[in-house]
Amino acid sequence: MRTLRVMTNRRTQFVDVTAAVEKEVKASGITQGVCYLYVPHTTAGILINEHADPDVAADMEAALDRLAPRNGPYRHSEGNSDSHIKAGLAGASQIVFVEGGKLALGRWQGIFFCEFDGPRERSLHVKVVADSAR
Amino acid sequence: MRTLRVMTNRRTQFVDVTAAVEKEVKASGITQGVCYLYVPHTTAGILINEHADPDVAADMEAALDRLAPRNGPYRHSEGNSDSHIKAGLAGASQIVFVEGGKLALGRWQGIFFCEFDGPRERSLHVKVVADSAR
Amino acid sequence: MRTLRVMTNRRTQFVDVTAAVEKEVKASGITQGVCYLYVPHTTAGILINEHADPDVAADMEAALDRLAPRNGPYRHSEGNSDSHIKAGLAGASQIVFVEGGKLALGRWQGIFFCEFDGPRERSLHVKVVADSAR
Numbered sequence: 001m002r003t004l005r006v007m008t009n010r011r012t013q014f015v016d017v018t019a020a021v022e023k024e025v026k027a028s029g030i031t032q033g034v035c036y037l038y039v040p041h042t043t044a045g046i047l048i049n050e051h052a053d054p055d056v057a058a059d060m061e062a063a064l065d066r067l068a069p070r071n072g073p074y075r076h077s078e079g080n081s082d083s084h085i086k087a088g089l090a091g092a093s094q095i096v097f098v099e100g101g102k103l104a105l106g107r108w109q110g111i112f113f114c115e116f117d118g119p120r121e122r123s124l125h126v127k128v129v130a131d132s133a134r
Numbered sequence: 135m136r137t138l139r140v141m142t143n144r145r146t147q148f149v150d151v152t153a154a155v156e157k158e159v160k161a162s163g164i165t166q167g168v169c170y171l172y173v174p175h176t177t178a179g180i181l182i183n184e185h186a187d188p189d190v191a192a193d194m195e196a197a198l199d200r201l202a203p204r205n206g207p208y209r210h211s212e213g214n215s216d217s218h219i220k221a222g223l224a225g226a227s228q229i230v231f232v233e234g235g236k237l238a239l240g241r242w243q244g245i246f247f248c249e250f251d252g253p254r255e256r257s258l259h260v261k262v263v264a265d266s267a268r
Numbered sequence: 269m270r271t272l273r274v275m276t277n278r279r280t281q282f283v284d285v286t287a288a289v290e291k292e293v294k295a296s297g298i299t300q301g302v303c304y305l306y307v308p309h310t311t312a313g314i315l316i317n318e319h320a321d322p323d324v325a326a327d328m329e330a331a332l333d334r335l336a337p338r339n340g341p342y343r344h345s346e347g348n349s350d351s352h353i354k355a356g357l358a359g360a361s362q363i364v365f366v367e368g369g370k371l372a373l374g375r376w377q378g379i380f381f382c383e384f385d386g387p388r389e390r391s392l393h394v395k396v397v398a399d400s401a402r
Binding site for chain 3: 001036038039040041042067068072073074075076077078081084085087088089091092093095123125127129130132
């Protein structure tokens with residue numbers, strides 16, 4: 001398991017971490033397997049979506065802010081219940097296949113670290129597991 | 135990694151791919167392990183839910199269309215920002231255990247390829263990994 | 269694959285199963301690997317989020333109940349379409365890394381079995397797979 005650092009600078013922000021994850025896959029030397037991504041935070045998540053046009057990430061950020069409004073009727077007193085809810089909707093983990101020593105992402109896909117209570121310094125755990133010889 | 139073709143014929147459509155995935159599991163010859171499903175698209179996803187009554191899938195399609203309306207205030211100019219948002223909510227990957235050479239699905243569970251910008255011809259990546267002997 | 273029993277006593281209820289899953293990890297004797305969690309139901313899910321303050325889970329339960337209202341315009345005649353939709357949003361599976369013989373959860377993270385059509389007796393499948401020696 002390796003841990004990447006992710007710096008965020010807005011409250012809700014999708015950060016494209018595709019290149020950083022790809023670098024970990026290359027460093028692992030594994031040519032065929034599964035890359036597991038895990039976010040150890042409760043107000044951040046991880047999503048795979050289009051990263052060719054940055055407007056897509058902007059639209060997703062805004063949509064999640066509408067689905068979980070900051071000023072809902074919440075009990076949790078830290079003022080970030082919406083952040084926890086968005087993290088739950090995005091999810092804490094993702095998997096991507098590794099083929100030919102590279103992430104087998106679709107043509108338009110990128111990996112986004114999803115900040116929902118920034119700005120902060122965050123961690124992203126990455127593990128690459130080789131398919132067992134059979 | 136194997137790739138299944140999925141044909142969709144509506145804009146938002148849950149396609150039951152359980153039988154096709156089960157066939158891949160059988161073809162792998164693996165009796166105990168994990169089946170990984172991965173959608174390489176940014177306007178489609180994969181979900182596990184009830185497939186006994188098709189009304190459940192219809193209700194889920196309609197619910198996602200309400201959560202991410204087609205005509206939101208979006209920046210992305212292709213007119214499918216809602217499709218990207220729904221794909222993010224559904225998720226690009228799923229795992230199912232393999233036991234006794236079969237998918238260990240619950241009694242009412244089926245696997246749905248979730249089209250959010252159809253109709254199209256789509257891909258679904260499937261990988262079956264055997265538990266390592268210990 | 270092992271199966272834990274989870275008793276729920278409300279219609280929508282996040283049940284903290286962290287300790288029970290940790291016990292399975294310990295029992296597996298695996299020091300480094302991946303813990304897979306799978307819910308074999310169509311009106312329940314699994315999520316990772318803050319379990320230090322129970323108000324966070326309460327806020328997430330309420331938020332999901334607002335996103336998928338009980339009395340939507342639904343086709344499915346069993347009166348639990350909202351439960352299926354919430355299960356889809358939460359997801360049927362999660363992964364957590366195992367490091368040093370323990371779940372590599374973040375400081376505030378706990379694992380929640382998410383009941384959306386309780387009260388019921390439920391199952392949670394757990395599988396711990398060791399990283400293959402290389």
